Amino acid sequence: MRYSDTLIDHFRHPRNVGMMRDPDGVGESEYAECMDLTRVFLRVREGRIEDARFQTYGCGPTIAASSAGTELIRGAALADVLELADARVEAAVGGLPPDRAHAAQVVTAAIRAAARDAAARCRMTSRQGD
Amino acid sequence: MNRRVYLDHNASTPVHPEVLEAMLPYFSERFGNPSSIHGFGREAREGLDTARERISSFLKVSKDEVVFTSGGTESDNMAIKGVAAARGRGHLVTSAVEHHAVLRTCETLAKQGFDLTVVPVDGHGMVSPDDVRRAMRPDTILVTIMHANSEVGTIQPVAEIGRITREHGVTFHVDGVQTFGKLPLDLDALNIDLLSFSGHKIYGPKGIAGLYIRKGTKMASVQHGGEHERRRRAGTENVPGAVGLGKAVEVRARDMAEEETRVRTLRDRLWTGLSKRVPEVRLNGHPTERLPGTCNVCFRHVESESIVLGLDLKGIGVSAGSACTSGSVEPSHVLVAMGVPLDWAMGTVRCSLGRTTTAEDIDYVLDSVEPLAGKLRSLSPMKV
Numbered sequence: 001m002r003y004s005d006t007l008i009d010h011f012r013h014p015r016n017v018g019m020m021r022d023p024d025g026v027g028e029s030e031y032a033e034c035m036d037l038t039r040v041f042l043r044v045r046e047g048r049i050e051d052a053r054f055q056t057y058g059c060g061p062t063i064a065a066s067s068a069g070t071e072l073i074r075g076a077a078l079a080d081v082l083e084l085a086d087a088r089v090e091a092a093v094g095g096l097p098p099d100r101a102h103a104a105q106v107v108t109a110a111i112r113a114a115a116r117d118a119a120a121r122c123r124m125t126s127r128q129g130d
Numbered sequence: 131m132n133r134r135v136y137l138d139h140n141a142s143t144p145v146h147p148e149v150l151e152a153m154l155p156y157f158s159e160r161f162g163n164p165s166s167i168h169g170f171g172r173e174a175r176e177g178l179d180t181a182r183e184r185i186s187s188f189l190k191v192s193k194d195e196v197v198f199t200s201g202g203t204e205s206d207n208m209a210i211k212g213v214a215a216a217r218g219r220g221h222l223v224t225s226a227v228e229h230h231a232v233l234r235t236c237e238t239l240a241k242q243g244f245d246l247t248v249v250p251v252d253g254h255g256m257v258s259p260d261d262v263r264r265a266m267r268p269d270t271i272l273v274t275i276m277h278a279n280s281e282v283g284t285i286q287p288v289a290e291i292g293r294i295t296r297e298h299g300v301t302f303h304v305d306g307v308q309t310f311g312k313l314p315l316d317l318d319a320l321n322i323d324l325l326s327f328s329g330h331k332i333y334g335p336k337g338i339a340g341l342y343i344r345k346g347t348k349m350a351s352v353q354h355g356g357e358h359e360r361r362r363r364a365g366t367e368n369v370p371g372a373v374g375l376g377k378a379v380e381v382r383a384r385d386m387a388e389e390e391t392r393v394r395t396l397r398d399r400l401w402t403g404l405s406k407r408v409p410e411v412r413l414n415g416h417p418t419e420r421l422p423g424t425c426n427v428c429f430r431h432v433e434s435e436s437i438v439l440g441l442d443l444k445g446i447g448v449s450a451g452s453a454c455t456s457g458s459v460e461p462s463h464v465l466v467a468m469g470v471p472l473d474w475a476m477g478t479v480r481c482s483l484g485r486t487t488t489a490e491d492i493d494y495v496l497d498s499v500e501p502l503a504g505k506l507r508s509l510s511p512m513k514v
Contacts, residue, residue, distance in 0.1 A: 003439075011436075012443060017509055028511075035476055036433075039511045055511035057431065060439035063509060 003061065004094025010064035015071050020053045025118025029109035036062045036106045040070065040114040042081075044122070049073045049081060054110070061096055061103035068092035069107040078122075081115040084108055132445035135491040139331075139423055139484035140280050140308060141449060145374065146333035146485075152377035153335065156370035164367055165358065174369045181376025188379045189317060189325070189342055197341045197359045198372050202307040205326035205341040206231035206274075208352055208363065209303045213272045213324075214239050215350035220271035221245040225257045225286070226467035227279050232305055233463075236274065245269070254416040255284035255468045263294050274303040277315070281451065281464045281480055282415030283424030285309070292321030301347055307331055307339075308421060311382035312390065323347045329371065333485065334378030338371030385485070393483050394422040396492050400481060401425050403496040408503050412474060414451075414465065423483035426451060428474040429503050431512040437479050440502040446495055451478025473512075 003011075020041035028039045036058030043051035052070035056063050069089040073081050089111075090096050090104035136144075145153075156177050162170030164178045179193075186193045199205045210232065214222070224236045226248050233248075240246040249261040257275055266273075273295045278285045288304055295302035303324035309315060310327035317325060324347060328339040343349060343362065355364035404411050410430040429437060434450035441448055451462050461475040470478075481495070 008443065011439065014509060035472075037511055055509060057433060057510040057512050059433050059435040063436060063506075066509075 002097055003064075006068070006092075006094035007061060007064040007096075010067040010093060011060045014063055014067040016051075016053050016067060017055075018053050019055065020051065023053075023114075024121060025114040025116070027110045027113025027115065027117055029106050029113060031058075031062075031102050031106040034059070034102065036102065038062065038066050038107050038110040040066075040107075040110040042114045042118050044078055044118045047078050049076050049078065052111075052114075054107075056107075058106070059100070059103065061093065061100040062106060064093050065089055065096075065103040065107040066110075069104075069111055073111060078115055078118060082112060082119060084111055084115070132443075133491075133494055134445040134447075135487075135494055136447045137481040137483060137487065137491075137495065138447045138449050139487075140283075140421075140480065140482035142330045142336065143333045143484055144486075145335055146378060146381055148381055149334055149374045149377045153370045153374040156373050160369075164369055165356075177373045178367055178369055181372040184376040184380050185340060188311075188383050189315070191317060191342060192345065194360065195343055195345055197343060197362050198367055198375075199339045199341055199363060200337055200368065201339045202229070202305070202326050202328035202331075203231040205307075205328070205339050206303075206305055207235050208341055209324040209326060209343075209349075210235045210239065210272065210274055211352045212349040212362075213301050213303070213347075214244055215352060216348040217271045219243065220269045221247065221267050223247045223249065223262060223265045223270060223273040223275075225249050225251060225275050227251050227255050227257075227281075227284075227464045228274070228276050229280060229305055229307070232274055232276065251284075251467050253468055254419075255279055255282045255414070255464060256416055256419070257286050257291070259287050259290035259294060262291050266294065266298050266300065270298065270300050272301050272303060274305070276305040276307075277309040278313070278421045278424075279415070279464060280308045281462055282426045282468070283308075283421035283482075284416040285313070285419045285421065288322065289320050295323075296321040311379060311386060312421065312423075314386075317342065317344070329375040329378060332378050332382050335371050335374040338368050338375045340375065389485055390422045393485075393487065396483050396487055396489060397423055397425050397481075399489065400483070400492045400495065401427070403492070404499065407496060407500045411503075414468065414470060414478065421482075423487075425481045425483070427479055427481070428470065429477040429479065429506075430474050431510055432477040432503055432506045434476060434478050436506050437477070437499070437502060440506065441495070441498060444494075444498040444502075446498060449480045449482075451475070451480055 023041040025042040160173040311332035325342040
């Protein structure tokens with residue numbers, strides 16, 4: 001098998017699947033070359049990720065990376081998730097073959113986009129509260 | 131332990147036990163070089179001759195018209211480049227759904243100064259003989275059209291195309307890799323001048339194939355360095371491979387007709403089951419004029435490789451219709467030529483059945499693919 005056991009486990013049993021009602025942040029990323037599409041929903045409480053969900057269209061590694069990536073950021077500080085590196089998501093699926101590196105990239109980009117959205121909404125709310 | 135089901139027979143097949151048994155002595159007992167004049171060489175030569183005889187009698191052609199090669203790709207290259215080299219210039223005709231061994235070879239020749247016409251196909255992947263007729267020019271030197279497509283299984287109207295090439299006095303090459311030993315083939319009736327065929331698609335070994343060259347066909351050698359194969363293909367012959375191919379052909383001649391009916395029934399069981407149990411699927415290829423074991427299916431809004439991986443984890447081997455290479459997906463050129471919409475084409479899976487496939491295998495595949503497609507769709511942001 002060219003994929004790690006961790007990746008296969010996430011593909012077989014994806015965690016955090018589905019949409020979220022009233023999310024605090026939503027982000028999407030598409031990898032045009034192979035049409036992979038990932039959408040991430042975040043619930044943020046006191047600056048930390050309380051819940052993360054995803055929807056993904058893509059190959060096995062992208063589905064697995066979506067599961068592992070959303071698991072990885074639970075409990076993390078929103079500020080850190082804004083800077084999440086592709087390598088951390090890649091590590092979370094036990095590595096990727098070079099020709100599937102995009103799986104981590106598309107998922108990480110969607111997570112960062114959702115974090116940016118959450119951060120922007122947060123600023124808006126605080127301004128409204130001023 | 132999962133059940134294991136192999137549904138990728140268009141990619142390769144397991145060596146038939148009778149084939150393996152026939153090959154074994156030629157590795158270490160009858161190992162001589164068939165070009166040597168001593169007894170060791172003569173034993174190997176005998177094996178090679180018997181193999182050639184079996185193939186030529188199966189094709190109802192002369193022994194001198196069969197050349198052994200290393201694979202279908204080499205056979206296609208030899209046929210096309212051989213005709214091109216003999217003529218030096220001219221016009222080639224091929225179709226948009228050929229194997230890359232044909233398409234890339236023709237494109238390479240086009241870069242070297244030959245003219246090339248690539249005829250289109252219809253939604254079933256079928257070439258229109260009228261398009262071939264319209265493509266013919268006074269300087270046309272070769273028409274190369276496959277017998278059946280490896281991806282979708284559509285069988286091309288080679289008889290009608292053969293009539294056209296004969297009328298025009300143009301050499302007709304047919305890539306028969308997917309039909310040789312699976313469907314009856316009358317080379318004279320079809321006016322075929324060159325036929326590529328391969329061993330490992332018909333329960334023979336890999337690394338051996340052949341090219342039928344009709345007597346009188348203008349060909350130049352593309353590989354030099356010896357007098358082998360009547361100076362048409364230099365290099366010591368792969369004797370165990372050739373013996374295996376000869377035996378495989380003998381076995382096919384015996385089993386082919388019965389197996390065709392059986393496999394066709396199983397293939398239809400697979401498609402009927404899929405279309406009943408999985409929403410938003412479509413069958414690619416011609417509804418009737420199709421290889422008996424080929425079932426190429428699109429799962430809309432599901433990505434091919436995720437199905438292939440999911441089935442692999444259930445012990446099932448199928449192939450993806452749209453391959454993701456180096457991070458970019460290339461929808462199959464065959465599906466593109468057929469005009470299959472991208473959102474369908476991206477979810478294409480080819481199942482190709484063979485001699486050991488059983489009804490239980492098909493039911494296991496159906497039981498596995500139904501929940502898998504449902505699960506993958508439930509993950510997807512694209513709703514069906």
